Amino acid sequence: MAVYTHVSAEMMARFLRDYDTGELISFKGIAEGVENSNFLVETRGGKDGHRFILTLYEKRVDPGDLPFFMALLDHLAERGCRVPRAIADRNGVQIRELAGRPACLIEFLEGISLTSPSPAQARAAGEALARMHHAVADFDGARPNSMGLASWHELAGRCDGQWQQIDPALEALVEGELAFLAEHWPQNLPQSVIHADLFPDNVLMLGDSVSGLIDFYFSCRDARAYDLAVTHSAWCFSPDGRQFDSAVSDALLQGYHANLKLTPQEIAALPILARGSALRFTLSRAYDWINTPPDALVTRKDPMAFARRLIFYADPAKAGLFG
Amino acid sequence: MAVYTHVSAEMMARFLRDYDTGELISFKGIAEGVENSNFLVETRGGKDGHRFILTLYEKRVDPGDLPFFMALLDHLAERGCRVPRAIADRNGVQIRELAGRPACLIEFLEGISLTSPSPAQARAAGEALARMHHAVADFDGARPNSMGLASWHELAGRCDGQWQQIDPALEALVEGELAFLAEHWPQNLPQSVIHADLFPDNVLMLGDSVSGLIDFYFSCRDARAYDLAVTHSAWCFSPDGRQFDSAVSDALLQGYHANLKLTPQEIAALPILARGSALRFTLSRAYDWINTPPDALVTRKDPMAFARRLIFYADPAKAGLFG
Missing domain, CATH: 3.30.200.20 (Phosphorylase Kinase; domain 1)
Known part of the structure; x- marks a missing residue:
């Protein structure tokens, strides 16, 4: 800031x-x-x-x-x-x-960015994301996902030897997940231009209505369902990642599905895509954490907030989350 | 910022x-x-x-x-x-x-803060300052000037031993000026509530008109003419203090005098009040400079920009500046 x-x-x-x-x-x-x-x-x-x-x-x-x-x-x-x-x-x-x-x-668009969205607000965000995905169907611009799967290994490599300063369990978690996702990352899902960073920060709201989607600077062409997974990981937890909000999650997914029907393959892929999203933000935050002096005026975002989401999504008991 | x-x-x-x-x-x-x-x-x-x-x-x-x-x-x-x-x-x-x-x-007030005001804009600022001085004639609030003469010795003391990191000539300049002003600071000038920090930053303008005076957080009761001296030192030089702009100076003083007649005693005191103002900002900036790490995200303001103004005002050849 x-x-x-x-x-x-x-x-x-x-x-x-x-x-x-x-x-x-x-x-x-x-x-x-x-x-x-x-x-x-x-x-x-x-x-x-x-x-x-x-x-x-x-x-x-x-x-x-x-x-x-x-x-x-x-x-x-x-x-x-x-x-x-x-x-x-x-x-x-x-x-x-x-x-x-x-x-x-x-x-300039009116609207405020929420910190703790309600289910009604999450539903509106899900609807807006689905409408965006419809609207890009005939957009032929292309930009690769610079923060996609391929980048994660490189980003992790740049954190090598410094995981300990964040959390003693983080290195093993990241290495295990990198190996798992390299093997299981879904291929051949429908591609689309996606926002790829639709945190509550980037959704302007007036009451329970979306007045603007902003900050498209990570937008790229990638699996459409990955965008929903990113949005899910960004909206459905307390900021520290310790609390999952199932009402917000249900509302977000319902808002999306009511406006855009994902294929069965996409729905089946959502748990792994969500793990990927949680890993992506764990890694980018870890890299920033390691490279930001603790006394800098910029607030460092805690990588563990997304490591906790990663553990949540990887829990087999949560397999039914996305329907 | x-x-x-x-x-x-x-x-x-x-x-x-x-x-x-x-x-x-x-x-x-x-x-x-x-x-x-x-x-x-x-x-x-x-x-x-x-x-x-x-x-x-x-x-x-x-x-x-x-x-x-x-x-x-x-x-x-x-x-x-x-x-x-x-x-x-x-x-x-x-x-x-x-x-x-x-x-x-x-x-919220409309208007923009200028970096390089024109003479017409300086005239408008002088007028607005005079109108403010009229308007406070019946304001009986009181707050001492926490950045007045008495504070300068203390502020200089807190910089002791660290002048060298700013400029080799600064310590002698400050010590000489403190001694001079202690002896010659004008007494018994008309007092008023003053803004005491009316930099171009704190004047909102629309074209050549003042749309707002803001940031009154140094306002206090002190010599009314000192406020004009502060405004003069803030408006009439290039930001680095190397260039005096006589057209801006003339316009600022004319704008003020056209709306409020200072007493002969006040006019005679202006050169010393301006030295005091230049010393005040030299000292507060020196203190901040010494106490702000060079790598902080806050931009440090150069104390020498006001030390140069101090040297300018102390030059006997400039005695006629204020009429």
């Missing part, structure tokens, strides 16, 4: 002169996302809206992926999905540069 | 139930101010406005001073000064608690 790059109001006002967004009247750095610098921008007198998020892409986002992300937002918005539109300048350009970084101006 | 305390949207929604501000529809941590956690809050359907800044007071603000600050904002707003009103809950309480911190909900 930080703004990494300073942008003055004067720089911002100059930047906006190339857009049909009117005159700058407010400009605040916001503590949103972990990897980019984000600013809330307000204008008046323009044709192309008056409230925006300006994002400067700092580190983890590959600038070469931005055309894919922007095309995806355009595609989803055109099909009625509630996602922020990317705003083009008068020359039709969506991806610009500001302060030496790739910069995109994106529609 | 950081959010120090995590507040969930659910906590915020609960907090707002005691206000007539309607339903929460957006909530973002903002990178505003250095010492407090600030959030931009948006609601709908309420009677008491729909956009607010929520501030959680973290460190430097003494909770005992909050009633003074809130009474000052109320007083100024009632007299037509553009300052953010403090919002009271249904019981009339402005100073509440959230996440274990004192918390105030304050009106």
